[in-house]
Amino acid sequence: MTAQASQLTSAQEPAAVSPAAPVIRVEGLQAFYGAQQVLFDVDLTVMPGEIMVVMGGSGSGKSTLLRHLVGLSRPAAGRVELLGLDITRARSMEMLALRRKIGVAFQGGALFSSMNVLDNIMLPLREHARLDRKTMEIMARLKLEVVNLAGADALMPSELSGGMLKRAAVARAIIMDPTLLFFDEPSAGLDPTVSSALDDLILKLREAMNMTMVVVTHELESAFKIADRITILDQGRILLVDDVAGVRRSDNPRIQNLLNRRSEETEVDAQAYLQRLTGETPTPPAATNETPEAS
Amino acid sequence: MTAMLRVAEGLGRGVLRGADEVGFAAALFVESLFWAVLGPARRQPVRLPAVFAQMLQIGLEALPIATVLAATIGMMLAIQSLYSLGLFGAEHFATVGIGLSVVREFAPLIIGILIAGRSGSALAARFSTMMINQEVDALRVIGISPVRFLVAPALIAMMIMVPALTMWAILVALTAAGLLVTAALEISLGAYFADLISVLSVNDLTHGLGKSVLFAALIALVSAVNGALADGGAEGVGRRTTRAVVHSIAAIIMVDMIFAFVVTSG
Ligand SMILES: Nc1ncnc2c1ncn2[C@@H]1O[C@H](COP(=O)(O)OP(=O)(O)O)[C@@H](O)[C@H]1O
Ligand SMILES: [Mg+2]
Numbered sequence: 001m002t003a004q005a006s007q008l009t010s011a012q013e014p015a016a017v018s019p020a021a022p023v024i025r026v027e028g029l030q031a032f033y034g035a036q037q038v039l040f041d042v043d044l045t046v047m048p049g050e051i052m053v054v055m056g057g058s059g060s061g062k063s064t065l066l067r068h069l070v071g072l073s074r075p076a077a078g079r080v081e082l083l084g085l086d087i088t089r090a091r092s093m094e095m096l097a098l099r100r101k102i103g104v105a106f107q108g109g110a111l112f113s114s115m116n117v118l119d120n121i122m123l124p125l126r127e128h129a130r131l132d133r134k135t136m137e138i139m140a141r142l143k144l145e146v147v148n149l150a151g152a153d154a155l156m157p158s159e160l161s162g163g164m165l166k167r168a169a170v171a172r173a174i175i176m177d178p179t180l181l182f183f184d185e186p187s188a189g190l191d192p193t194v195s196s197a198l199d200d201l202i203l204k205l206r207e208a209m210n211m212t213m214v215v216v217t218h219e220l221e222s223a224f225k226i227a228d229r230i231t232i233l234d235q236g237r238i239l240l241v242d243d244v245a246g247v248r249r250s251d252n253p254r255i256q257n258l259l260n261r262r263s264e265e266t267e268v269d270a271q272a273y274l275q276r277l278t279g280e281t282p283t284p285p286a287a288t289n290e291t292p293e294a295s
Numbered sequence: 296m297t298a299m300l301r302v303a304e305g306l307g308r309g310v311l312r313g314a315d316e317v318g319f320a321a322a323l324f325v326e327s328l329f330w331a332v333l334g335p336a337r338r339q340p341v342r343l344p345a346v347f348a349q350m351l352q353i354g355l356e357a358l359p360i361a362t363v364l365a366a367t368i369g370m371m372l373a374i375q376s377l378y379s380l381g382l383f384g385a386e387h388f389a390t391v392g393i394g395l396s397v398v399r400e401f402a403p404l405i406i407g408i409l410i411a412g413r414s415g416s417a418l419a420a421r422f423s424t425m426m427i428n429q430e431v432d433a434l435r436v437i438g439i440s441p442v443r444f445l446v447a448p449a450l451i452a453m454m455i456m457v458p459a460l461t462m463w464a465i466l467v468a469l470t471a472a473g474l475l476v477t478a479a480l481e482i483s484l485g486a487y488f489a490d491l492i493s494v495l496s497v498n499d500l501t502h503g504l505g506k507s508v509l510f511a512a513l514i515a516l517v518s519a520v521n522g523a524l525a526d527g528g529a530e531g532v533g534r535r536t537t538r539a540v541v542h543s544i545a546a547i548i549m550v551d552m553i554f555a556f557v558v559t560s561g
Pocket of ligand 2: 062063064185
């Protein structure tokens with residue numbers, strides 16, 4: 001399995017060749033906020049050791065997909081399988097065991113503001129492992145070094161810069177040496193050099209710890225740099241799943257828009273704008289959700 | 296007609312949402328209890344340091360203002376009772392009235408409202424900030440129940456500290472009242488307390504403290520529910536905090552009324 005994983009990581013290999021079991025398998029996922037459907041029939045497969053980047057404009061449903069992948073939201077329909085466990089049906093003890101094998105770095109870091117950096121990073125260990133404090137501190141400091149935050153242990157989250165916050169969040173996400181790591185918008189709100197350094201960190205982590213990663217981003221440059229494969233979400237539907245070259249080649253106009261940096265945001269806004277013009281309330285009428293659209 | 300329908304609809308929706316939140320609060324209570332009792336066996340205990348930290352915040356920091364409030368209420372009650380009973384030449388009964396109303400009504404109510412305003416708002420602000428910053432999501436993803444980690448410690452701390460503060464308020468209010476009563480009736484403080492003890496029963500004390508335990512749970516749960524429902528950034532935190540305080544105080548007063556009704560009719 002390790003051999004296959006490393007094969008996959010050598011970028012050009014198409015994932016479909018590998019007979020290894022996928023680490024993540026999503027089938028027919030549907031998600032709603034109230035009456036508003038935000039994910040339509042999403043399928044997704046991620047292989048061991050792969051870095052899967054989920055791209056799409058803001059409001060396309062990336063974060064919602066991530067919430068379903070990590071079990072924070074229950075799907076209205078469909079199944080989500082992580083490391084062979086169907087998390088929509090898992091019992092709480094199975095889920096707890098699974099949680100030790102996955103790490104999540106949230107968009108804003110989501111560090112606990114009442115604890116310093118070291119205590120934040122140690123918290124998963126304190127909960128899941130029976131170790132003495134000294135050992136846990138050493139393990140936490142090791143992870144701080146991995147993310148280039150050595151020496152920041154005693155700082156409070158409010159004293160960290162945006163880039164440092166995300167790094168600390170990564171350190172907390174990898175403290176249990178997870179096999180699966182999820183990232184929401186690692187580069188959002190960071191200046192280019194800091195965000196590029198974070199991309200390097202993601203690549204370094206995969207190399208050093210052979211993790212499988214799902215990275216949500218709307219930054220094209222970052223996606224092309226780190227991705228083995230890219231999933232493009234558009235208004236809750238998957239438009240394309242392919243490697244970097246395949247995405248570049250695609251002649252789908254919406255993807256070309258994305259590539260040419262013609263802001264996809266304006267298009268999403270355009271729809272909202274239309275809704276406003278037609279006097280619809282923010283929730284779109286049920287009819288549009290049910291009739292499959294031609295274009 | 297349509298206007299009336301709209302009012303009825305709004306009312307209906309409000310009631311439904313209210314019922315939803317009451318159900319949510321009840322679920323939080325049961326789950327907190329579950330973790331407190333069964334958590335240790337599952338190696339997921341409610342952490343005592345978290346409870347102590349909350350107790351310190353709720354209790355110690357409220358002590359000065361609670362003392363001042365209780366003393367003021369005690370004196371006001373004394374002045375009022377001495378005056379109104381004096382109209383009938385019955386000042387000697389002042390002790391009875393003061394004792395009963397402080398122990399059964401005033402101390403629990405004043406402390407309940409005080410803590411709802413101080414700690415309830417702080418709790419709601421903390422919970423909703425954590426919600427909006429995805430700290431609650433982070434807990435769940437790590438495999439830590441937010442109820443066990445956040446709600447249970449606050450609930451337990453409340454249910455210990457509010458009755459403790461109420462007990463303190465009873466002592467302070469009765470002493471403060473005593474200073475005025477003893478001067479007016481020209482009796483010793485010892486005689487005043489002896490009078491009180493002969494008038495008050497254990498039942499009165501359990502009534503007052505029992506209510507304060509109930510108020511404590513209400514404050515913690517209303518704050519937790521409002522925190523959990525927070526959305527919409529810093530503005531959302533502010534809205535939720537205000538709502539939590541208003542709703543806890545309303546809940547306290549309503550429960551107090553129901554309590555009085557049930558007890559006197561039973
Ligand atoms: N808590 C929520 N309540 C209601 N609607 C939401 C909520 N979160 C997201 N949405 C809506 O769902 C859609 C997808 O949002 P999201 O998954 O956050 O997209 P992205 O992460 O790609 O920007 C958007 O239209 C957004 O307005
Ligand atoms: Mg997002």
